[in-house]
Amino acid sequence: MAEPLLRVESLVKRFGALAATDSASFEVRAGELHALIGPNGAGKTTLIHQISGALRPDAGRIHFDGQDLTALPMPARVRAGLVRSYQITSVFQRFSVLDNLRLAVQARRPGAAFWRAAEKDTAARDEALALLERVGLAERAAQAAGSLAHGEQRQLEVGLALAARPRLLLLDEPLAGMGPEESARMVALLQTLRRETTLLLVEHDMDAVFRLADRITTLVAGRVIVSDTPEAIRAHPEVLRAYLGDELEALP
Numbered sequence: 001m002a003e004p005l006l007r008v009e010s011l012v013k014r015f016g017a018l019a020a021t022d023s024a025s026f027e028v029r030a031g032e033l034h035a036l037i038g039p040n041g042a043g044k045t046t047l048i049h050q051i052s053g054a055l056r057p058d059a060g061r062i063h064f065d066g067q068d069l070t071a072l073p074m075p076a077r078v079r080a081g082l083v084r085s086y087q088i089t090s091v092f093q094r095f096s097v098l099d100n101l102r103l104a105v106q107a108r109r110p111g112a113a114f115w116r117a118a119e120k121d122t123a124a125r126d127e128a129l130a131l132l133e134r135v136g137l138a139e140r141a142a143q144a145a146g147s148l149a150h151g152e153q154r155q156l157e158v159g160l161a162l163a164a165r166p167r168l169l170l171l172d173e174p175l176a177g178m179g180p181e182e183s184a185r186m187v188a189l190l191q192t193l194r195r196e197t198t199l200l201l202v203e204h205d206m207d208a209v210f211r212l213a214d215r216i217t218t219l220v221a222g223r224v225i226v227s228d229t230p231e232a233i234r235a236h237p238e239v240l241r242a243y244l245g246d247e248l249e250a251l252p
């Protein structure tokens with residue numbers, strides 16, 4: 001089989017006596033939508049932080065596209081194509097939606113355009129307009145980012161991440177706090193994105209996870225129990241016992 005796009009190998013992260021990541025290993029294949037699930041406190045966010053470069057593991061390795069990224073800082077990982085979509089903090093609230101995206105496009109190519117008046121950077125503007133369309137915010141272009149509804153802010157965050165041209169996009173709970181309509185819009189956006197880029201998703205909404213994911217990795221107490229297809233995960237005795245028993249009963 002081809003080398004996976006991301007290979008996490010025996011990763012360990014301790015907080016005092018707690019092993020938040022306990023020798024975790026899993027792989028994300030190129031082109032798949034891979035979901036990371038597990039109960040509260042299982043270590044999903046800690047694992048995503050180590051993959052994005054926000055946290056340094058105590059042991060283990062992270063390989064991306066055949067390259068060992070374990071010691072590389074976040075900007076170098078972003079340049080390699082490993083990009084995390086951030087929550088609200090990365091959005092400039094007072095800037096328009098279009099300007100947020102244009103700045104993100106310009107930030108991808110430092111030196112090339114920052115010296116130029118932003119209004120004259122038509123290539124960045126055109127790319128930002130295309131991103132607006134992709135994330136479904138074309139009608140919000142001129143609006144201040146801070147005035148967007150919660151779900152639209154999350155769409156904008158995905159747009160900001162896409163500006164970096166990811167080969168693997170990490171999404172931490174993209175559906176968190178959304179109502180049914182906002183959720184449906186984000187799920188539709190993820191369905192579009194999966195055709196263009198590989199996705200690694202942490203998500204508590206099991207209905208969405210089981211509809212979207214090609215493969216699922218289940219984490220319990222920092223340990224990977226299994227990585228497999230949704231069908232196999234549904235039937236896995238240890239996963240059912242540790243986490244999914246009640247959640248899956250409710251699914252269609």
Ligand SMILES: Nc1ncnc2c1ncn2[C@@H]1O[C@H](COP(=O)(O)OP(=O)(O)OP(=O)(O)O)[C@@H](O)[C@H]1O
Nearest residue numbers: 015016018020038039040041042043044045046047
């Ligand atoms: N900076 C930290 N210092 C100490 N303990 C931490 C730190 N970050 C996380 N933890 C602990 O590590 C464990 C894993 O936390 P983490 O947030 O990664 O879990 P999670 O699976 O993302 O949880 P949730 O689904 O609730 O978001 C938890 O017990 C948490 O309390």
